[in-house]
Amino acid sequence: MLKRLSLLAAVAVAFGLVVFAASEKPAADEPKQLPIPDMKFNEVQEIAPGVFFRYSSISANDKTIPFGGSNHTWIVFKDYVVVIDANFPKDAADVIADIKKTTKKPIKYVLDTHHHGDHAYGNAVWAKEGAKIVAHKNAARLLKVNGPKAWEAEAKNRKDVKESELKQVDISFDDKYELKDDTQHVVFMHFGHMHTPGDASAYLPKHKILCTGDACVNGAFNYMGHSNSSSWIKCLDEMNKLDIDIVCPGHGKLGRKELFALEKRYFTELRAAVKKGIDDKKTPEEITKGLDFKWYKDWTGVGVVETDMNKDSVKHVYNELMGKIDHDRLGAADFPGGVAGR
Numbered sequence: 001m002l003k004r005l006s007l008l009a010a011v012a013v014a015f016g017l018v019v020f021a022a023s024e025k026p027a028a029d030e031p032k033q034l035p036i037p038d039m040k041f042n043e044v045q046e047i048a049p050g051v052f053f054r055y056s057s058i059s060a061n062d063k064t065i066p067f068g069g070s071n072h073t074w075i076v077f078k079d080y081v082v083v084i085d086a087n088f089p090k091d092a093a094d095v096i097a098d099i100k101k102t103t104k105k106p107i108k109y110v111l112d113t114h115h116h117g118d119h120a121y122g123n124a125v126w127a128k129e130g131a132k133i134v135a136h137k138n139a140a141r142l143l144k145v146n147g148p149k150a151w152e153a154e155a156k157n158r159k160d161v162k163e164s165e166l167k168q169v170d171i172s173f174d175d176k177y178e179l180k181d182d183t184q185h186v187v188f189m190h191f192g193h194m195h196t197p198g199d200a201s202a203y204l205p206k207h208k209i210l211c212t213g214d215a216c217v218n219g220a221f222n223y224m225g226h227s228n229s230s231s232w233i234k235c236l237d238e239m240n241k242l243d244i245d246i247v248c249p250g251h252g253k254l255g256r257k258e259l260f261a262l263e264k265r266y267f268t269e270l271r272a273a274v275k276k277g278i279d280d281k282k283t284p285e286e287i288t289k290g291l292d293f294k295w296y297k298d299w300t301g302v303g304v305v306e307t308d309m310n311k312d313s314v315k316h317v318y319n320e321l322m323g324k325i326d327h328d329r330l331g332a333a334d335f336p337g338g339v340a341g342r
C-alpha cells in the first residue's frame with residue numbers, strides 16, 4: 001500500500017511537474033526577438049553573440065554627411081571571422097580597425113554581396129589581411145567584365161580607389177555557400193536577380209539574422225540601374241519566408257522583416273505608376289513629377305520625387321516596361337549605364 005501510495009505520489013509529483021512545465025511552456029517558448037539598437041553612424045554593436053553590425057554613414061539628401069559606403073556585419077567563428085561586404089578601400093581599412101577591436105581572430109572570408117564599388121572595391125585591402133573574397137558567380141563575372149572600366153571611372157572621383165587595385169573574387173558560388181562550426185552558421189544565398197544579377201545575402205539561421213546587401217535597403221537608397229524590378233519583387237517574397245528577427249540592410253538602419261514589405265510596396269507602386277504613365281503617353285520626367293507615395297516619406301524621411309535616385313529608377317522601370325532592357329546583359333561593360341551604380 002505504502003508502495004502504491006508512494007508510486008501515486010511519484011506519479012502525481014511527476015504529473016505535477018509535467019503540468020507545471022506545460023503551464024510554463026508558453027512563457028519559455030515565447031519568441032524572444034533580438035533587440036535592435038539605435039545606432040549612430042560608424043558605430044559598432046554586437047547584435048547577437050559573436051555577431052557585430054557596423055552602421056555606415058549615408059544620407060539621401062544631406063550632402064554634409066559623408067558617404068561611408070555599405071553597412072557591415074561580421075561573424076566571429078571559433079577560429080576565424082567572416083565579413084559581409086568589402087566596401088571601398090578607405091572604408092575597408094576603417095572597418096578592419098573596428099573588427100580588431102572586437103576580436104583577435106583572423107579574417108578568413110569576405111562576401112561581396114554584389115559587384116558595385118561600395119561593396120567590392122575594397123577586396124584588395126581584405127586580401128592583404130589574408131581573407132578570401134566570396135561572391136555569387138554573376139557578381140564575380142560582372143566584376144571581371146565590368147570591373148576594370150568601372151574601376152577607372154571611380155578612380156577619377158576617389159583617391160582611395162586610385163591608390164588601390166581591383167581584386168577579383170577567389171570563391172564564387174551558384175545557389176549557396178555555407179560556413180559552419182560549433183559556434184556559428186552562415187549561409188550565403190542567391191535568391192535571383194534583385195538589385196543586380198549577382199546579389200547574395202548572408203543568412204544566420206541560429207540568430208535569425210539576414211544580411212541583404214542592397215537587395216534590401218532601409219531608406220531612399222534603391223539604386224535600380226542594374227536591377228530587374230519584376231524579379232526583385234518575387235525574390236523579396238522568398239526572403240520573407242525565412243525565419244528572421246533582424247534584417248541588416250546594405251544601406252540604412254537595422255530593421256525587421258517589415259522592410260521587405262516596404263521595399264515590395266515601393267517596386268510594385270513604382271511599376272504601376274510607370275505602366276500608367278506609359279499608357280497615358282507620358283515621358284519618364286512627367287511620370288517622375290507625378291509620383292505621389294506619401295507613405296514613402298514616412299519610411300525614408302525623403303519625398304519620392306526629391307531624390308535623383310528615384311528619377312533614375314523611373315527611367316529604368318520605363319525602359320524595362322518598354323522592353324528595352326535585356327536583364328541578362330545588365331552590368332556588362334558595353335551596356336549603356338553599365339558601369340555606374342552603388
Ligand SMILES: [Zn+2]
Pocket residue numbers: 114116119195214223341342
Ligand atoms: Zn549596389
